[in-house]
Amino acid sequence: MSKPANSWYGIVIKTIRRYPELKKRKAQMHNSNIIANYSAMPKSNTSSRTTENIAIRELKPADERELQAVEKAIGVMYSLNEGKEIMKIVELVDFKHTHLLRGAAFECNISEQTAKRRRQVFVNECARQLGYL
Numbered sequence: 001m002s003k004p005a006n007s008w009y010g011i012v013i014k015t016i017r018r019y020p021e022l023k024k025r026k027a028q029m030h031n032s033n034i035i036a037n038y039s040a041m042p043k044s045n046t047s048s049r050t051t052e053n054i055a056i057r058e059l060k061p062a063d064e065r066e067l068q069a070v071e072k073a074i075g076v077m078y079s080l081n082e083g084k085e086i087m088k089i090v091e092l093v094d095f096k097h098t099h100l101l102r103g104a105a106f107e108c109n110i111s112e113q114t115a116k117r118r119r120q121v122f123v124n125e126c127a128r129q130l131g132y133l
Contacts, residue, residue: 008132012123015130016094019070022063029059069129076125085110086118093119 058064077083077090085108092099092107099107105115127133 006127006132008127008130009123012127012130012132013094015066016070016090016123016126017097018066020095022059022067025063026059026067066130070126072129073122073125077122080121082118086122089115089119090122 059067074087077086080086088108089101089104092104093101101115101119102112105112108115110118124133
């Protein structure tokens with residue numbers, strides 16, 4: 001495989017591939033027991049403000065920026081005519097890691113070159129959302 005002409009290409013691909021993990025981490029941060037802590041001990045050191053603690057938990061700013069960029073790119077893809085097909089390719093190749101580009105093209109009944117071009121549309125949109133384009 002030849003080296004891409006853009007220096008940001010590898011960074012964007014890694015960001016796309018990290019998306020499921022970032023989304024899962026963010027969901028886990030906000031899923032927690034929201035029942036108040038009641039203790040019979042006076043001046044207990046445990047906080048009973050669990051709802052507030054959940055609300056203020058966030059990802060690192062860089063991770064949050066990457067997550068939002070990929071989510072915006074996904075939204076843009078669904079507004080395109082071939083958006084569902086693009087997202088199926090990206091899901092199989094980058095999110096789930098179950099197929100290579102050739103296998104994803106076979107699943108979508110398109111040529112490998114077409115799959116490559118469609119995936120590139122998503123990569124470019126992610127790069128645009130991240131500020132590289």
